[in-house]
Amino acid sequence: MMFALSKAEIAQLDSVVYTLTRDLEVLYELADRLIPDQRGYQALYTANQMINTIISGDDSGAVVLAKQYFSKGNGTRCHTLAAIGNCHIDSAWLWPFSETKRKVARSFASQLKIMEDYPEHIFVASQAQQWAWCKEYFSELFDRVKLQVAAGKFLPVGSTWTEMDGNIPSGESFIRQFFFGQKFYQTEFGVTCKEFWLPDTFGYSAQIPALMRHMGLQRFLTQKMSWSLINKFPHHNFIWEGLDGSTVLAHFPPGDSYHMFLTVEEALWTQQNLRDKGRSSVSAFLFGYGDGGGGPTQDMLERRQRLANTDGCPKIQMMTPDDLFTQLESEQHNFCRWVGELFLELHNGTYTTQAAMKKLCRQAEFAIRDAELLLSFAVAFLGPSAAATLLQQSMLELEVAWKKVLLNQFHDVLPGSGIGIIYPQAEQYYTEALTTASDISNLAIDAIFGASGTTSPAVINSLQWPREEVIKTIEGAEEYMLVSAPPVGYSFLTPITPSTPVSINEVDGVFILDNGLVHAEINSLGLLVSLKVTGDGRDVFKKEDSTQLSGNQIIIYDDEPLYWDAWDIMDYHLETPKVVNDLNSGFNLTPVSIVESGPLIAKLSWGVDLGSSSTFSQDIELSASSPILTFNNTVTWHEDHKVLKAVFDTNVQSSKANFDIQFGHLERPTHMNTSWDSARYEVCGHKWADISEPEWGFTIFNDSKYGWMARGQQLSLSLLRSPKAPDYFADMKDHAFKYGVMPHTGKMP
Missing domain, CATH: 1.20.1270.50 (Glycoside hydrolase family 38, central domain)
Structure with missing residues (x-):
């Protein structure tokens, strides 16, 4: 793009006038927010006197009036806001990684200039990756930053390589985030961060306290829980307990933001909004332009100086995160305890x-x-x-x-x-x-x-248990072999004869598959109408009263979020189901046919047109020696504001379901007794979810999906969405993925 420069101006700052404008700005805010309190009228009267003095030509006299007002301090019991400058730069969002590198340089450089003019300024930056970019692409700037790091003014925080998603990464990924983040800070600055700093992510795994303690961290800061749509989280300071009993001190800045501008309104709101009044005497106040970077400005630092100890407002003191958490730790005996995940009641479409x-x-x-x-x-x-x-x-x-x-x-x-x-x-x-x-x-x-x-030739098993599986002997060919391998070891490629070959039969349009471990029945529409452990009478989809349930219902829903298109999926989407593998649905369906008939693999295939340019095809497989019935899916997806799910209406009665997360599994309710329960209509899980009675149950596995729902006796897996913002073409392409189901006896395996 070409632009024409039509005018350029040079201006000189009048420091007295600038000071007076900042004085009057803060006095106006105090009057506006505190009247009818006497302190509000005092601010208004002082501002009036200053204006009269300025009109008379005595600017310096007006400065004196302002200093006299702001010199009147606060009470000793006044709540303290720990002002911490930050700029929270999204490593990519509405801009690519390449632009973030420039944002880092601009933001870091501007903060160095602020520190020259305001020596009290404290600035923090998380995400070691961004510090590394600064070193790689702006080495001179990085050297200047290092001097302020040594001076204790420009501080690395957070411990991690990036501010990652709080739910989807594996446990090992979380550990590596901490490992490489701390390694960078230790190598470059001789600094080890003391806190996990994750202000903006979309929910927080119940394993985070354990992962933090594993890495020697006991302090956690975020604010995103303030975005929950249904229930207001009850604390800003609390002890957070994870799955294994590990605990950390958690703090949510009660201003509910990481980019505040140090106004009177924000300070008063932060104090008013604090959920732990009487339990703590200090709260974080994160100020500076964020998301796109920038950070604190001169105006913010000027306002901070005037509000440092002004009657009618909380005290606003510059603090390091270490100072803040040290004071909170001295008061943590007052704090309540929260056990389990921090579930954000919004943005669950991001799974x-x-x-x-x-x-x-x-x-x-x-x-x-x-x-x-x-x-x-x-x-x-x-x-x-x-x-x-x-x-x-x-x-x-x-x-x-x-x-x-x-x-x-x-x-x-x-x-x-x-x-x-x-x-x-x-x-x-x-x-x-x-x-x-x-x-x-x-x-x-x-x-x-x-x-x-x-x-x-050999097969290698990298898992901790012995495996016996059917493999393809030639990639791309339909030739199979049953092989085995010991735990974390290998065996030579020796074919095994299965103890029970896979059988497949068709009876009255229902396909019956059995391998001695699993008995499954699939109708001509691809619906799973019977599933049980071979030889066991309990059926996942058939009740004793002859009620017929079914699994593998492929359901498409309308998906029109209230606010954030790519982020959100609202509960009312559940009111618009269309079962695509149903004769009355109106979808063009190719019925089930037999593709492989054993003895190592039994395979069925079917498909359906989801729309004018979207298709869904599925191979249903049962292998010898496998307790899992597998569904291999190929989807051409070109829908508009739809969500596609695989739904299983089961015969399993349980008030809770279990979901695989990092290094463990999490129980969640299947009922909607409270508003907290009902808000968990779409939750995050990893490789599997299970619903069980004490002596039997049903598990779903998947290779790449994270969105689940457990309601009553229904367990479902979200497959695809089609939001239009901020990426209009999100997921508009071909997809291949698989999930599998397993009935089991006894407790959850």
């Missing part, structure tokens, strides 16, 4: 939007984990010199791969709430990380088998 981000994230987490495991085995097999060479080079490459994955876990990239331009680069980063993991895995495998002199 599903931009499906490719979720799938690539899951694949990369698994692939890097396997590469590291195989690498450790290879080092044990090799001699010292060869092991050191392989380890040194591989660890450097794996660190680069991890950092690409961690960057993509930023809380507007992985959740899918950014503009379209950011996702091609994010996919590239994931692809590069996957390539690195594959290359290192291959090097490690070559080292392992080369050291043993073995050339025979």
Whole structure:
């Protein structure tokens, strides 16, 4: 773009006039907010005197009047606001990573200038990735920043590589966020952060306290819970207890924001809004332009000076996060306790939007984990010199791969709430990380088998339990073999004869599949009408009173959020179900047909047109020796404000369901007894969810999905969404994913 410069002006700051405008601004706000209180009238009278003095030509006299007013201090019991400058730069959101690098430079440079003029200024910046960008692209600026870090004015906070999503990343990803973040701060500044600083993300896993304590952290700060749509969170200061009993001190700035501007209105609101009055004497007050960066300005620092100790307002003192949390820790015996997840009652569409981000994230987490495991085995097999060479080079490459994955876990990239331009680069980063993991895995495998002199084909099991599975012998061909491997080990490629071959029969339009472990019945529409452990009488979908339920209902709903398109899915979407594999639905459906009939694989196939340009096809498979019935799905998706789900109406009676999360599982209610329960209509889970009675139950697995619902006896998995903002073309493409179901006896496996 070309622009014509038509006018340029040079101005000189009149410091006296600037001071008076700031004085009058604050006095006006005090009068506006405090009247009819006497202190409001005092502010109004002082401002009136100043105006009269200015009109008479005595500007310096007006300055004296203002100083006299602001010199009258507050009471000793007045609440203190810990003013902490910040700029919370989204690593990508309505701009790509490349623009964020420039935002970092502009924001950091402006804060250095503010510190020159206001020596009391404290500024914090999280996300080690952004500090690393500053070092890489703006080295001179970074050197100047380091001087202020050493002076205790420009402070790294948060401990993590990026401000990641708080639900979707794996437990290992969380640990790596802390590890690489702290490593950078320790290497560059000799600083170890003492807090987890995550002001803006879309809910918080119940495992975060345990993960924090594992990394030596006991302080947590966020504010996003103030966005909950239904229930107001009851605390701003509390002890947060995780799944294993680990506890941390949690603080929510009661101003409910991380980009405040140090106005009287904000200060009074922060004090009024505090949910723990009487329990704490200090609260964080995070000021500065945020999201797009910028940070505090001169005007904000001027207002802070006037409100530092002004009667009628809380005290506003510059503090470091360490000062703030040290004072809170001295009062934490007063605080209440919250157990379990911090569930944000909004933005739960982010568990599903931009499906490719979720799938690539899951694949990369698994692939890097396997590469590291195989690498450790290879080092044990090799001699010292060869092991050191392989380890040194591989660890450097794996660190680069991890950092690409961690960057993509930023809380507007992985959740899918950014503009379209950011996702091609994010996919590239994931692809590069996957390539690195594959290359290192291959090097490690070559080292392992080369050291043993073995050339025979083998299968490797990287999991901690023995596995017996059907594999394809030739990729792309329909040739199968049943093989086994020990826990965290390998076995040579030796075919096994299944103890019970898979059988498939059709009776009156119902397809019956059985492998000695699972008995399943699927009708011609692809509905799962019977599922049980072979030999057990309890059926997931048939009741004793002959009531017929069904699973694998593919349902499409209207999806029109109130506020944030890519972010939100509202509960009223559940009022608009259209079951696509139903004869009365009006969808053009290709009925079920047999594709494979055993003895190792039984496979059915069916499909349906979802719209004029959207299609859904599904292969239903049961393999020998597997307790899981698998659904392989291929979807061409070009819908407008729709959400697609797989729904299972079960015969399992339970008041709670269990969901896989980082290093554990979480119980959530299946009922709507309270407003807190009803707000959990769309929740986050990882690889599986289970609904069980004491002695039997039903589990759903998936390879790349995170949005779930458990209501009554129904368990459902969200598959795809089609929001139109901020990315109009979000998920408008082809998708491949799978989920599986398993009946079980006994307690949840």
